[in-house]
Amino acid sequence: MVDVSRGLNLLEILKESVESQKLSEVKDAVEDLLISRINLALVGQRVEEKTSLVNSLHGLCPGDQGAASSSPPLHTEDAVCYPNPKHTDFRLWDLPPVPDVSPFEPDAYMDRVKFSRYNAVFMTFTETLPPGAVGVFLQARSLQQHTVYWTFLVSEKNKDKNLEEKRRASMEMLTSKGVSQPKVYLVRPAALETLDFPALLEDMTKDLPEIRSCALLLALPTLSASLVSQKKEAFKALVWAAASLSGGMATVPVPLVASMVDSSVAVRILAKAQVSLCLDDASVERLARRRGVDPSALKALRACALSVEVTKGGVKSRLAAAEKNVSTVSSKLLQMAVPRQACSAGRSFSAMLNALNGAIDDMAADAEKILASALG
Structure with a gap:
């Protein structure tokens, strides 16, 4: 897996891996982000507010498929996923x-609920x-697990x-108990x-390793224009x-990678x-119901x-159009995108970069419009 030190930019990390010809690590990172693998736990009494938080973090309404129920689990001491x-692969865990x-x-208690396996924990009350x-x-702090937050x-x-x-x-009580x-x-x-x-989300993205941070951002519903931008x-x-x-x-030949x-x-x-941008029909309808x-x-x-x-035909059309107009990719964009050790970029790199970046820009603009309209 890509070396994801805290505080580094994801794009810079990926560039460094390409420069070092660690293409298998980049492929792992791509797959990881497409899956959005992250485990987030909520500790606390099983009350209505906790159930509502689970559903809001998943962008669900009560009664939706996969939504948390307000009824307590049969065995109240169990962790519920x-x-x-x-x-x-974005799992919320309701801990007792x-x-x-x-x-x-x-x-x-921590051994029983497998506390260490969660990427972040909300201590709710x-x-x-x-x-x-x-x-x-x-x-948790003594064990260097710092992604634990009072909520x-x-x-x-x-x-x-x-x-x-x-x-x-609450802060005075925590201070009196030894929390600095x-x-x-x-x-x-x-x-x-x-x-x-x-x-809280901003602090979490700073505290989590870069790949986990991005996985969390991609899995959350679109809550704000800032989150859409991220x-x-x-x-x-x-x-x-x-x-x-x-x-x-051109400078990083990797056998059999091109076909993948x-x-x-x-x-x-x-x-x-x-x-992720909540543009599919089901997500838009849920947002409309909530608002x-x-x-x-x-x-x-x-x-x-x-x-x-998103259809294969529509994506192929974008890629084909970008391939024809690959010369329109500015030298500045290539300079920013290509690793420092690379002398040139092939047409497939330029075409995919141009086509998909343009699509992401257009889709994000739609997400911002929908969110602004829903929030009034």
Whole structure:
């Protein structure tokens, strides 16, 4: 797998791998991003707000296929997995609350719920912090697991004027229990674009390794224009990697690689983009239901044909048109895209880069229009 040190740009990481002729690592990264493999756990009482958070993170409404039920599981001490119907390797895990017993052994609880296997963990609460949860948090930090976040789930009954007081009280309690410089995020499960969830997402993407961070961004629903922009940049890095594998890099000959990356991979990338940007009919209809708007009005905003349906014929037409007009790719774009050790780029690289980047731009523009209209 690509060496994904924190804080590096995904495109730069992929370039370095191509320069080092580690094409198998780039291929793994492409596959990883197309799958969006990530495990996110929610610890806390199984209340309505927690169920709502699970569904909102998957972009689902109550009653949708794969949506979490408000009914507690038969065995309340079990971890319950909710795979995303559209991104099956993006799994949300509803973990049981930390036991309120004395003495409490954090290690025993963490072993039972397999705490270390999750890429990130939300320590959720709705009123007061369970004392045992603090012990779990401190133990996770001692084990260098830093992607653990205190998440205050704000119900519709909570008045905004009282939220800061509750945050302050929670932070004081955490400080008294030995948590240094605690952060508490206020999250309204039914409206993730409000309050602190955007800041929580920003911190998570900084804390997670680059590939996992991008996988999370691609699997989340389109909550804001900023998230649409981030998704677009991640897809452009993915496009660059796929174009590199197409055999178009003149200085990086890789036997049998060219045949692996053709129009079928371009179809997979754009199909992933359509779902990730919530442009497919089912996603648009769910967004319309949540916001109480006419779904046909939102669907009509899709100007790009690929936003409506990704077909092999449509993708091939784009690639063919780009191949004819490959000379229109500016020298500046090639200079930015081609690794420093490469002297020239083949036509297949340029054509795929131009065709797919243009498609991603058009689809992201449609996503921004739909989101702006839905949010009013």
